[in-house]
Amino acid sequence: MSGEAWTFWIVAPLTVLGGLGLVMSRKAVHSALWLAVTMIGLAVLYIAQDAPFLGVVQVIVYTGAVMMLFLFVIMLVGVDASDSLVETLRGQRVAALLAGSGLAVVLVTAVTRSILGAPVDGATLAPVGNVEGLADLIFSDYLFAFEVTSALLITAAVGALVLTLQPRAARRRSQRELAAERFRPEDGDFSMAAGLPTPGVLARHNAVGTPALLPDGTPSELSYSRVLQARQSLAEAADGVDEPLPTDEGEELTSDERPADGGERE
Amino acid sequence: MNASNYVVLSAVLFSIGAVGVLIRRNALVVFMCVELMLNASNLAFVTFARTTGTLDGQVTAFFVMVVAAAEVVVGLAIIMMIYRSRRSASVDDASLLKL
Numbered sequence: 001m002s003g004e005a006w007t008f009w010i011v012a013p014l015t016v017l018g019g020l021g022l023v024m025s026r027k028a029v030h031s032a033l034w035l036a037v038t039m040i041g042l043a044v045l046y047i048a049q050d051a052p053f054l055g056v057v058q059v060i061v062y063t064g065a066v067m068m069l070f071l072f073v074i075m076l077v078g079v080d081a082s083d084s085l086v087e088t089l090r091g092q093r094v095a096a097l098l099a100g101s102g103l104a105v106v107l108v109t110a111v112t113r114s115i116l117g118a119p120v121d122g123a124t125l126a127p128v129g130n131v132e133g134l135a136d137l138i139f140s141d142y143l144f145a146f147e148v149t150s151a152l153l154i155t156a157a158v159g160a161l162v163l164t165l166q167p168r169a170a171r172r173r174s175q176r177e178l179a180a181e182r183f184r185p186e187d188g189d190f191s192m193a194a195g196l197p198t199p200g201v202l203a204r205h206n207a208v209g210t211p212a213l214l215p216d217g218t219p220s221e222l223s224y225s226r227v228l229q230a231r232q233s234l235a236e237a238a239d240g241v242d243e244p245l246p247t248d249e250g251e252e253l254t255s256d257e258r259p260a261d262g263g264e265r266e
Numbered sequence: 267m268n269a270s271n272y273v274v275l276s277a278v279l280f281s282i283g284a285v286g287v288l289i290r291r292n293a294l295v296v297f298m299c300v301e302l303m304l305n306a307s308n309l310a311f312v313t314f315a316r317t318t319g320t321l322d323g324q325v326t327a328f329f330v331m332v333v334a335a336a337e338v339v340v341g342l343a344i345i346m347m348i349y350r351s352r353r354s355a356s357v358d359d360a361s362l363l364k365l
Contacts, residue, residue, distance in 0.1 A: 005267045006353050012275045019279050019302055023286035035302060038279070042305050042313055051324050052345065055316050061331055066301065073342045074294055077355045086360050093289050100285030107277035117317040119269045126321055133321045134328065142325055149332050156336035163343035248336045
């Protein structure tokens with residue numbers, strides 16, 4: 001067997017395995033990783049077929065950019081969101097499997113019965129080199145398509161921005177307004193002119209979720225991020241427990257996991 | 267080596283992707299299966315470029331990659347929007363045109 005045949009028979013089963021893993025994994029993250037296996041395998045096959053430029057682009061664009069984008073969205077949408085096993089249409093899975101294997105049989109039969117030319121080697125395919133040959137074609141015969149591609153890409157980028165843009169719930173207050181609020185308060189209370197109190201940093205607990213303690217030992221609500229408060233109350237609502245903010249008693253302050261816990265549940 | 271091996275592999279990957287599109291419920295996984303089908307067609311393009319002895323197939327595969335990248339960006343943005351309004355990424359839940 002030639003080197004190319006060795007490459008093919010090692011990599012091709014791996015790509016098929018990646019495809020099957022993509023379809024069969026329950027979790028979306030596992031599916032994405034299986035798809036990355038398939039894409040890297042295809043990059044190897046491109047390079048084995050005298051298309052080194054496409055192989056490199058496959059790794060950079062697909063495995064690098066596209067799969068990372070998928071993983072980002074999976075993390076945003078929720079890693080634990082797995083498929084339900086309930087069939088919406090009865091017998092749809094069986095029908096889909098039958099139709100898919102039918103498609104595979106038809107395609108494979110057509111391919112094996114067709115007459116393909118003998119593959120040429122890389123020197124015949126692109127005498128001046130693969131990248132140079134592709135550049136020759138792209139910037140001559142396919143120049144118009146190439147230019148249209150740039151319009152497509154910028155449209156896609158702007159479209160994604162417009163689609164995912166979230167309008168602000170409230171108008172953003174300018175720095176001037178914030179400063180006026182601090183140094184020219186309407187109620188004449190200048191106690192916050194030096195800024196809000198910083199979170200409590202104590203000997204046994206220095207997380208930002210720890211409130212500062214007032215001289216009488218009660219926690220200061222102002223020293224504690226409102227976002228963290230909301231997360232904590234959400235987490236407590238989910239747990240069904242109603243814990244107060246940590247107080248000055250030492251044993252309660254050792255509960256390191258509480259603010260982190262609220263963060264994870266977000 | 268016989269070029270039809272590559273095309274058979276491409277056909278098998280394409281069918282796996284098609285089955286995935288039909289049976290999976292999670293919109294993200296369905297989208298990944300579409301990507302698998304695009305990749306399979308790219309493999310066929312590269313193989314045909316080799317059997318015809320010209321680079322046009324490779325240029326086509328290159329353009330397919332560009333279009334697929336643009337499609338992923340817009341598609342994922344749409345999935346994010348649907349997820350934000352419905353708190354679900356299942357294709358079954360998005361059954362109405364508006365909420």
